[in-house]
Structures are given as structure tokens and as C-alpha cells.
Amino acid sequence: MPPMERETDLVERWRALLSSYNEVACHLERVLGEAHGITLSEYETLDRLTTQKCDKRRMQDLAETMYLSQSALSRTVSRLVKNELVERTHCEDDRRGVFVEITETGRERWAEARKTHLAVLAEHLSPAPG
Amino acid sequence: MPPMERETDLVERWRALLSSYNEVACHLERVLGEAHGITLSEYETLDRLTTQKCDKRRMQDLAETMYLSQSALSRTVSRLVKNELVERTHCEDDRRGVFVEITETGRERWAEARKTHLAVLAEHLSPAPG
DNA sequence: GAACATTAGATGCGCACGCATCTAATGTCT
DNA sequence: AGACATTAGATGCGTGCGCATCTAATGTTC
Numbered sequence: 429m430p431p432m433e434r435e436t437d438l439v440e441r442w443r444a445l446l447s448s449y450n451e452v453a454c455h456l457e458r459v460l461g462e463a464h465g466i467t468l469s470e471y472e473t474l475d476r477l478t479t480q481k482c483d484k485r486r487m488q489d490l491a492e493t494m495y496l497s498q499s500a501l502s503r504t505v506s507r508l509v510k511n512e513l514v515e516r517t518h519c520e521d522d523r524r525g526v527f528v529e530i531t532e533t534g535r536e537r538w539a540e541a542r543k544t545h546l547a548v549l550a551e552h553l554s555p556a557p558g
Numbered sequence: 559m560p561p562m563e564r565e566t567d568l569v570e571r572w573r574a575l576l577s578s579y580n581e582v583a584c585h586l587e588r589v590l591g592e593a594h595g596i597t598l599s600e601y602e603t604l605d606r607l608t609t610q611k612c613d614k615r616r617m618q619d620l621a622e623t624m625y626l627s628q629s630a631l632s633r634t635v636s637r638l639v640k641n642e643l644v645e646r647t648h649c650e651d652d653r654r655g656v657f658v659e660i661t662e663t664g665r666e667r668w669a670e671a672r673k674t675h676l677a678v679l680a681e682h683l684s685p686a687p688g
Numbered sequence: 689g690a691a692c693a694t695t696a697g698a699t700g701c702g703c704a705c706g707c708a709t710c711t712a713a714t715g716t717c718t
Numbered sequence: 719a720g721a722c723a724t725t726a727g728a729t730g731c732g733t734g735c736g737c738a739t740c741t742a743a744t745g746t747t748c
Contacts, residue, residue, distance in 0.1 A: 438679045442582065445683070446602075449579040450625035452572065454736085467704075472576075487727065495580035497706050502728055504704085524713045524726040549568045553575075584706085597734075617697065627736050632698060634734085654696040654743045 452552045459548055464541045465511070469496060469504045471545060474513060474538040477530040486519065487526050513537055582682045589678055594671045595641070599626060599634045601675060604643060604668040607660040616649065617656050643667055 457468045466474075476493055477485060491501050505528055508514035513534035519525030530538070587598045596604075606623055607615060621631050635658055638644035643664030649655030660668070 433680075433685075435676055438676065438683060442679050442683055445575065445579055445582070447625055449575055452575070458736085469704075495577055498727075499707080499729080500705055506728085507704095519726095522714075522726080526727065546565055546568065549572050550563075553568060553572055555563075588706085599734080628697075629699080629737080630735055636698085637734095649696095652696080652744075656697065 448554055451554075452549065455548050455552050456545065459544055460541060463544050464537060466513075466537065466541060467504075467507075469500070470508055470513075471538070471541055473501070473504055473508060473528075474530060474534055474541070477514070477528065478535060478538055485528055487528060490528060508534070578684055581684075582679065585678050585682050586675065589674055590671060593674050594667060596643075596667065596671060597634075597637075599630065600638055600643075601668070601671055603631070603634055603638060603658075604660060604664055604671070607644070607658065608665060608668055615658055617658060620658060638664070 453468060456471075460466050460468060460471055464471075472494065473490065476490055487498075487501065487505070491498060494501060496504065505514060505516065509516055513531060515529050515531055517527045517529060519527055583598065586601075590596050590598060590601055594601075602624060603620065606620055617628075617631065617635070620635075621628060624631060626634065635644060635646065639646055643661060645659045645661055647657045647659060649657055
């Protein structure tokens with residue numbers, strides 16, 4: 429068991445996290461919206477679908493690797509479907525399940541957005557500690 | 559000028575930040591709400607008002623040390639006023655300005671919430687790097 | 689001092705979120 | 719097979735957010 433961290437250090441670390449997060453998230457949200465018409469959550473969802481092996485994932489699997497609540501993810505996917513960046517298909521084995529599959533348009537949009545994403549990170553994510 | 563950071567490292571650091579933030583923020587939001595009837599932004603606002611020298615600050619000064627947009631801060635203060643944790647007073651010098659002052663009730667509420675806040679940080683904020 | 693620009697903060701609006709609940713499919717137990 | 723519990727995901731609802739705009743006070747210029 430590690431030694432107890434001092435309260436002030438704990439709070440300071442949280443403060444730092446909070447402001448770093450907001451600095452980056454705010455910019456990402458705005459820029460992704462303006463330049464590509466997607467939200468940060470939508471980008472992250474597309475990213476999960478391209479980065480990982482298969483382009484097709486169950487909602488549950490997707491949820492596991494994400495920070496969103498189940499309902500928020502469901503709605504995020506709905507928006508992506510509406511914009512034709514993703515498709516929902518029913519799962520054969522378990523008909524309650526839903527597969528999410530990225531479309532060709534989705535893949536293109538993601539590729540464009542990725543550049544913007546990296547640029548924002550490079551500009552606003554504070555340098556690595558150490 | 560530091561050497562260019564590799565793209566994957568940049569993204570990884572952002573991912574880590576994103577998930578750490580959400581882990582902590584979600585719990586804080588929920589627990590502060592249930593146990594003390596305040597939001598995270600409200601707690602942070604009270605915290606600014608007690609931690610820093612004076613208990614009385616202009617909206618602008620407050621905004622500077624916070625991550626909230628101007629409008630969000632304005633509404634946060636409105637909620638605090640409604641719950642009698644804070645008072646708005648007009649600034650004499652510049653009558654457009656507004657002072658925000660913590661009340662006795664506000665100070666008490668903050669003191670209680672602080673314990674909860676620390677407990678959540680201790681439990682959910684991942685240990686310091688290094 | 690009248691016209692215009694700027695500034696501090698409040699507010700209308702639309703949106704993404706989490707929580708609770710709902711629906712439909714699957715598992716379980718007798 | 720029939721009754722009940724559980725699970726996957728969708729949806730109603732209320733809330734806090736950012737952006738754009740509004741109002742009122744202050745500064746500026748002629």
C-alpha cells in the first residue's frame with residue numbers, strides 16, 4: 429500500500445486535470461464541430477470503430493472502451509446514423525444486441541477530422557510531465 | 559523548442575486524460591449532488607471563494623480562475639444565490655460589475671462538501687505519475 | 689454633450705449529458 | 719410450456735453547458 433498522499437497534493441492534481449481537460453475538450457468540441465460537423469463524442473466513437481481491429485462492434489463493447497453512459501452512447505450512435513457515418517445492424521445470435529458498423533463516408537470523415545484532432549492536441553495539450 | 563512528440567503518444571496522453579477526468583468528474587458530480595445538493599461547478603465556485611484571500615470577488619476575477627464560460631458562471635452563481643450559499647452585490651466603482659460573496663451557510667456547506675470531495679478524489683483519482 | 693464603441697454580466701436557445709424507465713429478447717426454474 | 723428475472727439498448731425527462739445576443743453602464747471622439 430502506497431503512503432497516503434497529502435490532501436493538498438491530491439486537490440492540486442485534480443485542479444490541474446480539470447483545467448487541462450477543459451482547455452483541450454473545449455477547443456476540440458468547437459473545432460470539430462465547425463470544421464467537420466461532428467461532436468467530440470462522435471469523433472471518439474468513429475475513432476474506436478476504425479482504430480480497433482474490426483469495423484463492426486456491439487454497443488456494449490463500444491461502451492466499455494468509452495467514457496459515455498449507455499444512454500449517451502445510444503444517442504451518439506443515433507446521430508452518427510442520421511449523418512450516415514455509421515450503420516446499425518441487428519445481431520443474429522442475440523437479437524437484443526446491435527452492431528455498429530462504420531460506413532465509407534464515416535471512414536472518410538474520420539480521416540479528415542483526425543488531422544484537426546491532432547492539431548488541436550498538439551496546440552492545447554500541455555506537454556508531457558517528465 | 560522541445561522535440562516534436564510522436565502523434566501516438568499525444569493521442570494516448572489525451573485518452574488517458576479524458577478517461578481520468580470522466581472517472582473523477584462523474585463520481586464527484588453524483589456524490590456532491592446526492593450528499594450536499596450542489597453541482598461540481600457550484601462546489602468549485604464556493605471553493606474559489608473560500609480558498610482565496612477574500613470571500614468577495616468580481617465575476618470576472620472568479621471567471622479567470624475557472625474553467626467555465628462566462629454564461630455558465632453567471633448561471634452557476636444564480637443557482638448558488640437561489641440556495642442562499644452566496645450573495646450578489648453591486649460594485650460601487652463600476653456599476654456594471656457584480657461582487658459575489660459567500661454566506662455563512664455557504665461556508666458551512668462548503669466545509670461539509672469538502673470532505674466528500676476529498677474522499678472521492680482519494681478513491682477515484684489515479685495515483686500521481688512518478 | 690451627443691453619437692458611437694466597448695465592457696460586465698444576464699438571458700434565449702439549442703444541444704449533449706445522466707438517470708430512470710420502458711420495450712423486447714433471452715435465461716431460469718418448476 | 720408458463721411465470722419471473724435479467725439483459726441490451728432506446729427513450730422521456732430534467733439539467734448544465736456554450737454560443738449568440740441583449741441590456742445597461744462606461745469610455746471615447748468630435
